[in-house]
Amino acid sequence: MRDFVYYTPTEVVFGRSAENRLPELIKKYGGNKVLIHYGGGSAERSGLLPGIRTALEAAGIAYSELGGVVPNPRLSLVREGISLCRREGVDFILAVGGGSVIDSSKGIAYGLAYDGDIWDFFDGKAAPAAACPVGVVLTIPASGSEMSDSTVLTDDVNGLKRGCNSNYCRPRFAIMNPERTFSLPAYQTACGITDIMMHTMERYFSKERMNITDAIAEALMRSVFNDGKALMKNPEDYALRASMMWAGSLSHNGLTGCGAVSDFGTHRLEHELSTMYGVAHGAGLAALWCHWARYVFQEEPARFRSFAVNVLGREDNYSCDEEVLEDVTSCMRDFYHEIGMPASIPELIGRKATAEEISLMAERCSRGGSFRVGNFKQLGRREMEEIYNLANS
Ligand code: NZQ
Ligand code: ZN
Numbered sequence: 001m002r003d004f005v006y007y008t009p010t011e012v013v014f015g016r017s018a019e020n021r022l023p024e025l026i027k028k029y030g031g032n033k034v035l036i037h038y039g040g041g042s043a044e045r046s047g048l049l050p051g052i053r054t055a056l057e058a059a060g061i062a063y064s065e066l067g068g069v070v071p072n073p074r075l076s077l078v079r080e081g082i083s084l085c086r087r088e089g090v091d092f093i094l095a096v097g098g099g100s101v102i103d104s105s106k107g108i109a110y111g112l113a114y115d116g117d118i119w120d121f122f123d124g125k126a127a128p129a130a131a132c133p134v135g136v137v138l139t140i141p142a143s144g145s146e147m148s149d150s151t152v153l154t155d156d157v158n159g160l161k162r163g164c165n166s167n168y169c170r171p172r173f174a175i176m177n178p179e180r181t182f183s184l185p186a187y188q189t190a191c192g193i194t195d196i197m198m199h200t201m202e203r204y205f206s207k208e209r210m211n212i213t214d215a216i217a218e219a220l221m222r223s224v225f226n227d228g229k230a231l232m233k234n235p236e237d238y239a240l241r242a243s244m245m246w247a248g249s250l251s252h253n254g255l256t257g258c259g260a261v262s263d264f265g266t267h268r269l270e271h272e273l274s275t276m277y278g279v280a281h282g283a284g285l286a287a288l289w290c291h292w293a294r295y296v297f298q299e300e301p302a303r304f305r306s307f308a309v310n311v312l313g314r315e316d317n318y319s320c321d322e323e324v325l326e327d328v329t330s331c332m333r334d335f336y337h338e339i340g341m342p343a344s345i346p347e348l349i350g351r352k353a354t355a356e357e358i359s360l361m362a363e364r365c366s367r368g369g370s371f372r373v374g375n376f377k378q379l380g381r382r383e384m385e386e387i388y389n390l391a392n393s
Helices: 018-028 048-058 075-088 099-112 186-204 211-233 238-251 265-277 281-299 301-310 321-339 345-349 355-365 381-391
Strands: 011-014 033-038 062-066 092-097 134-138 150-155 160-165 173-176
Touching: 011 018, 011 238, 018 048, 018 134, 018 173, 033 048, 033 075, 033 099, 048 062, 048 092, 062 075, 075 099, 075 150, 092 099, 099 134, 099 150, 150 265, 160 265, 173 238, 186 211, 186 238, 186 265, 186 281, 186 301, 186 321, 211 238, 211 301, 211 321, 265 281, 265 345, 265 355, 265 381, 281 301, 281 321, 281 345, 281 381, 301 321, 355 381
Parallel strands: 011 173, 033 062, 033 092, 092 134, 134 173
Antiparallel strands: 150 160
16 A cells, blocks of 8 residues: 555535534635635525625625636636736635636635746646635535645636646635535536546555555445435435535545555546537546446456445356456446436537547647556556547447
């Protein structure tokens, strides 16, 4: 197993009455002038944003607002947010939404503490050394960004989606009321289920590991696999919504990867699908995973066997490795279909990707052939193209 640091500073306030604590938490973490940052309208329509404005006004907390974050959040809006916050003296960013809003908020927070161009952190020219504090009111369990060290932005001019990791961006608090997720469209719920399970799968398929982490990871994935299917049939079941919301945070705050070496190859490949086709991140992951699994299976068939038995609940009566592979991939394909997700690129975008598109995605993902992704099996440009081609059949 690998040495590790486990650092999860985010204060989580969870449950039906969690939002009542918002003004107190903003003050506790030093907010005097807040930017309320949000997406395309769901938080307004649900009454969440009007309630937040009223609560801040009652507590005497000044605020500015910036809405309009889109899924796969854009660098251009982050730049606009940085200028607005500088102009208005904002010292605290409140993200009201999901991964896209949180990541846009984290981008603004980095920018406020940096004199150079914010994209420097995303193309590796500089490393963050500070960030303005961020708090979260979560409305969709999926990305885990409410506790993660990660920020994923899209340069909408140059068509690049890139991540930046550092502890500075970890939110100070996350308010999670599962009732807020009742209004999610079924497709977004399913994208979330896929992403949550995948964040632990990306850590579980590792050649280095420790027993306690395996036990936690398997329990989390088993629960998301089973509760996810149940949730799609009972979207207003509070206990299932709560289970998914907490799983979303635990799956990406580092807990399920302690001692392991994260892979995140499927994530890297997916970011190119989101950039190329504008698809939802979770759906892109579902379109790729079975094909990634087929490509890397021989690295360690026993790992897939453990996944089949301890996560998917399969009988351990396989007579050969090939049976394990067929069973795991068909079981996961059925799972994705059952919750309404695609399991290939044609199912994702409604047609086959062209050879030129696949070549461009591999080119961008490998940064012109100079960059490899994944750890369970390292993937260079050629391997990336082969996986895209498998997923395209
Ligand atoms: O914009 P609004 O109107 O709010 O609608 C949103 C959006 O269209 C809607 N929605 C959110 N909460 C709702 C709701 N609709 C009804 N009721 C509610 N309660 O859902 C849509 C999707 O929202 P988005 O924030 O885009 O989803 P998600 O949380 O899946 O975030 C996806 C982004 O996170 C990144 C992804 O790459 C993608 O850009 N990721 C961030 C990570 C991180 N920072 O740690 C890790 C992940 O692997 C991921 O890469
Ligand atoms: Zn993800």
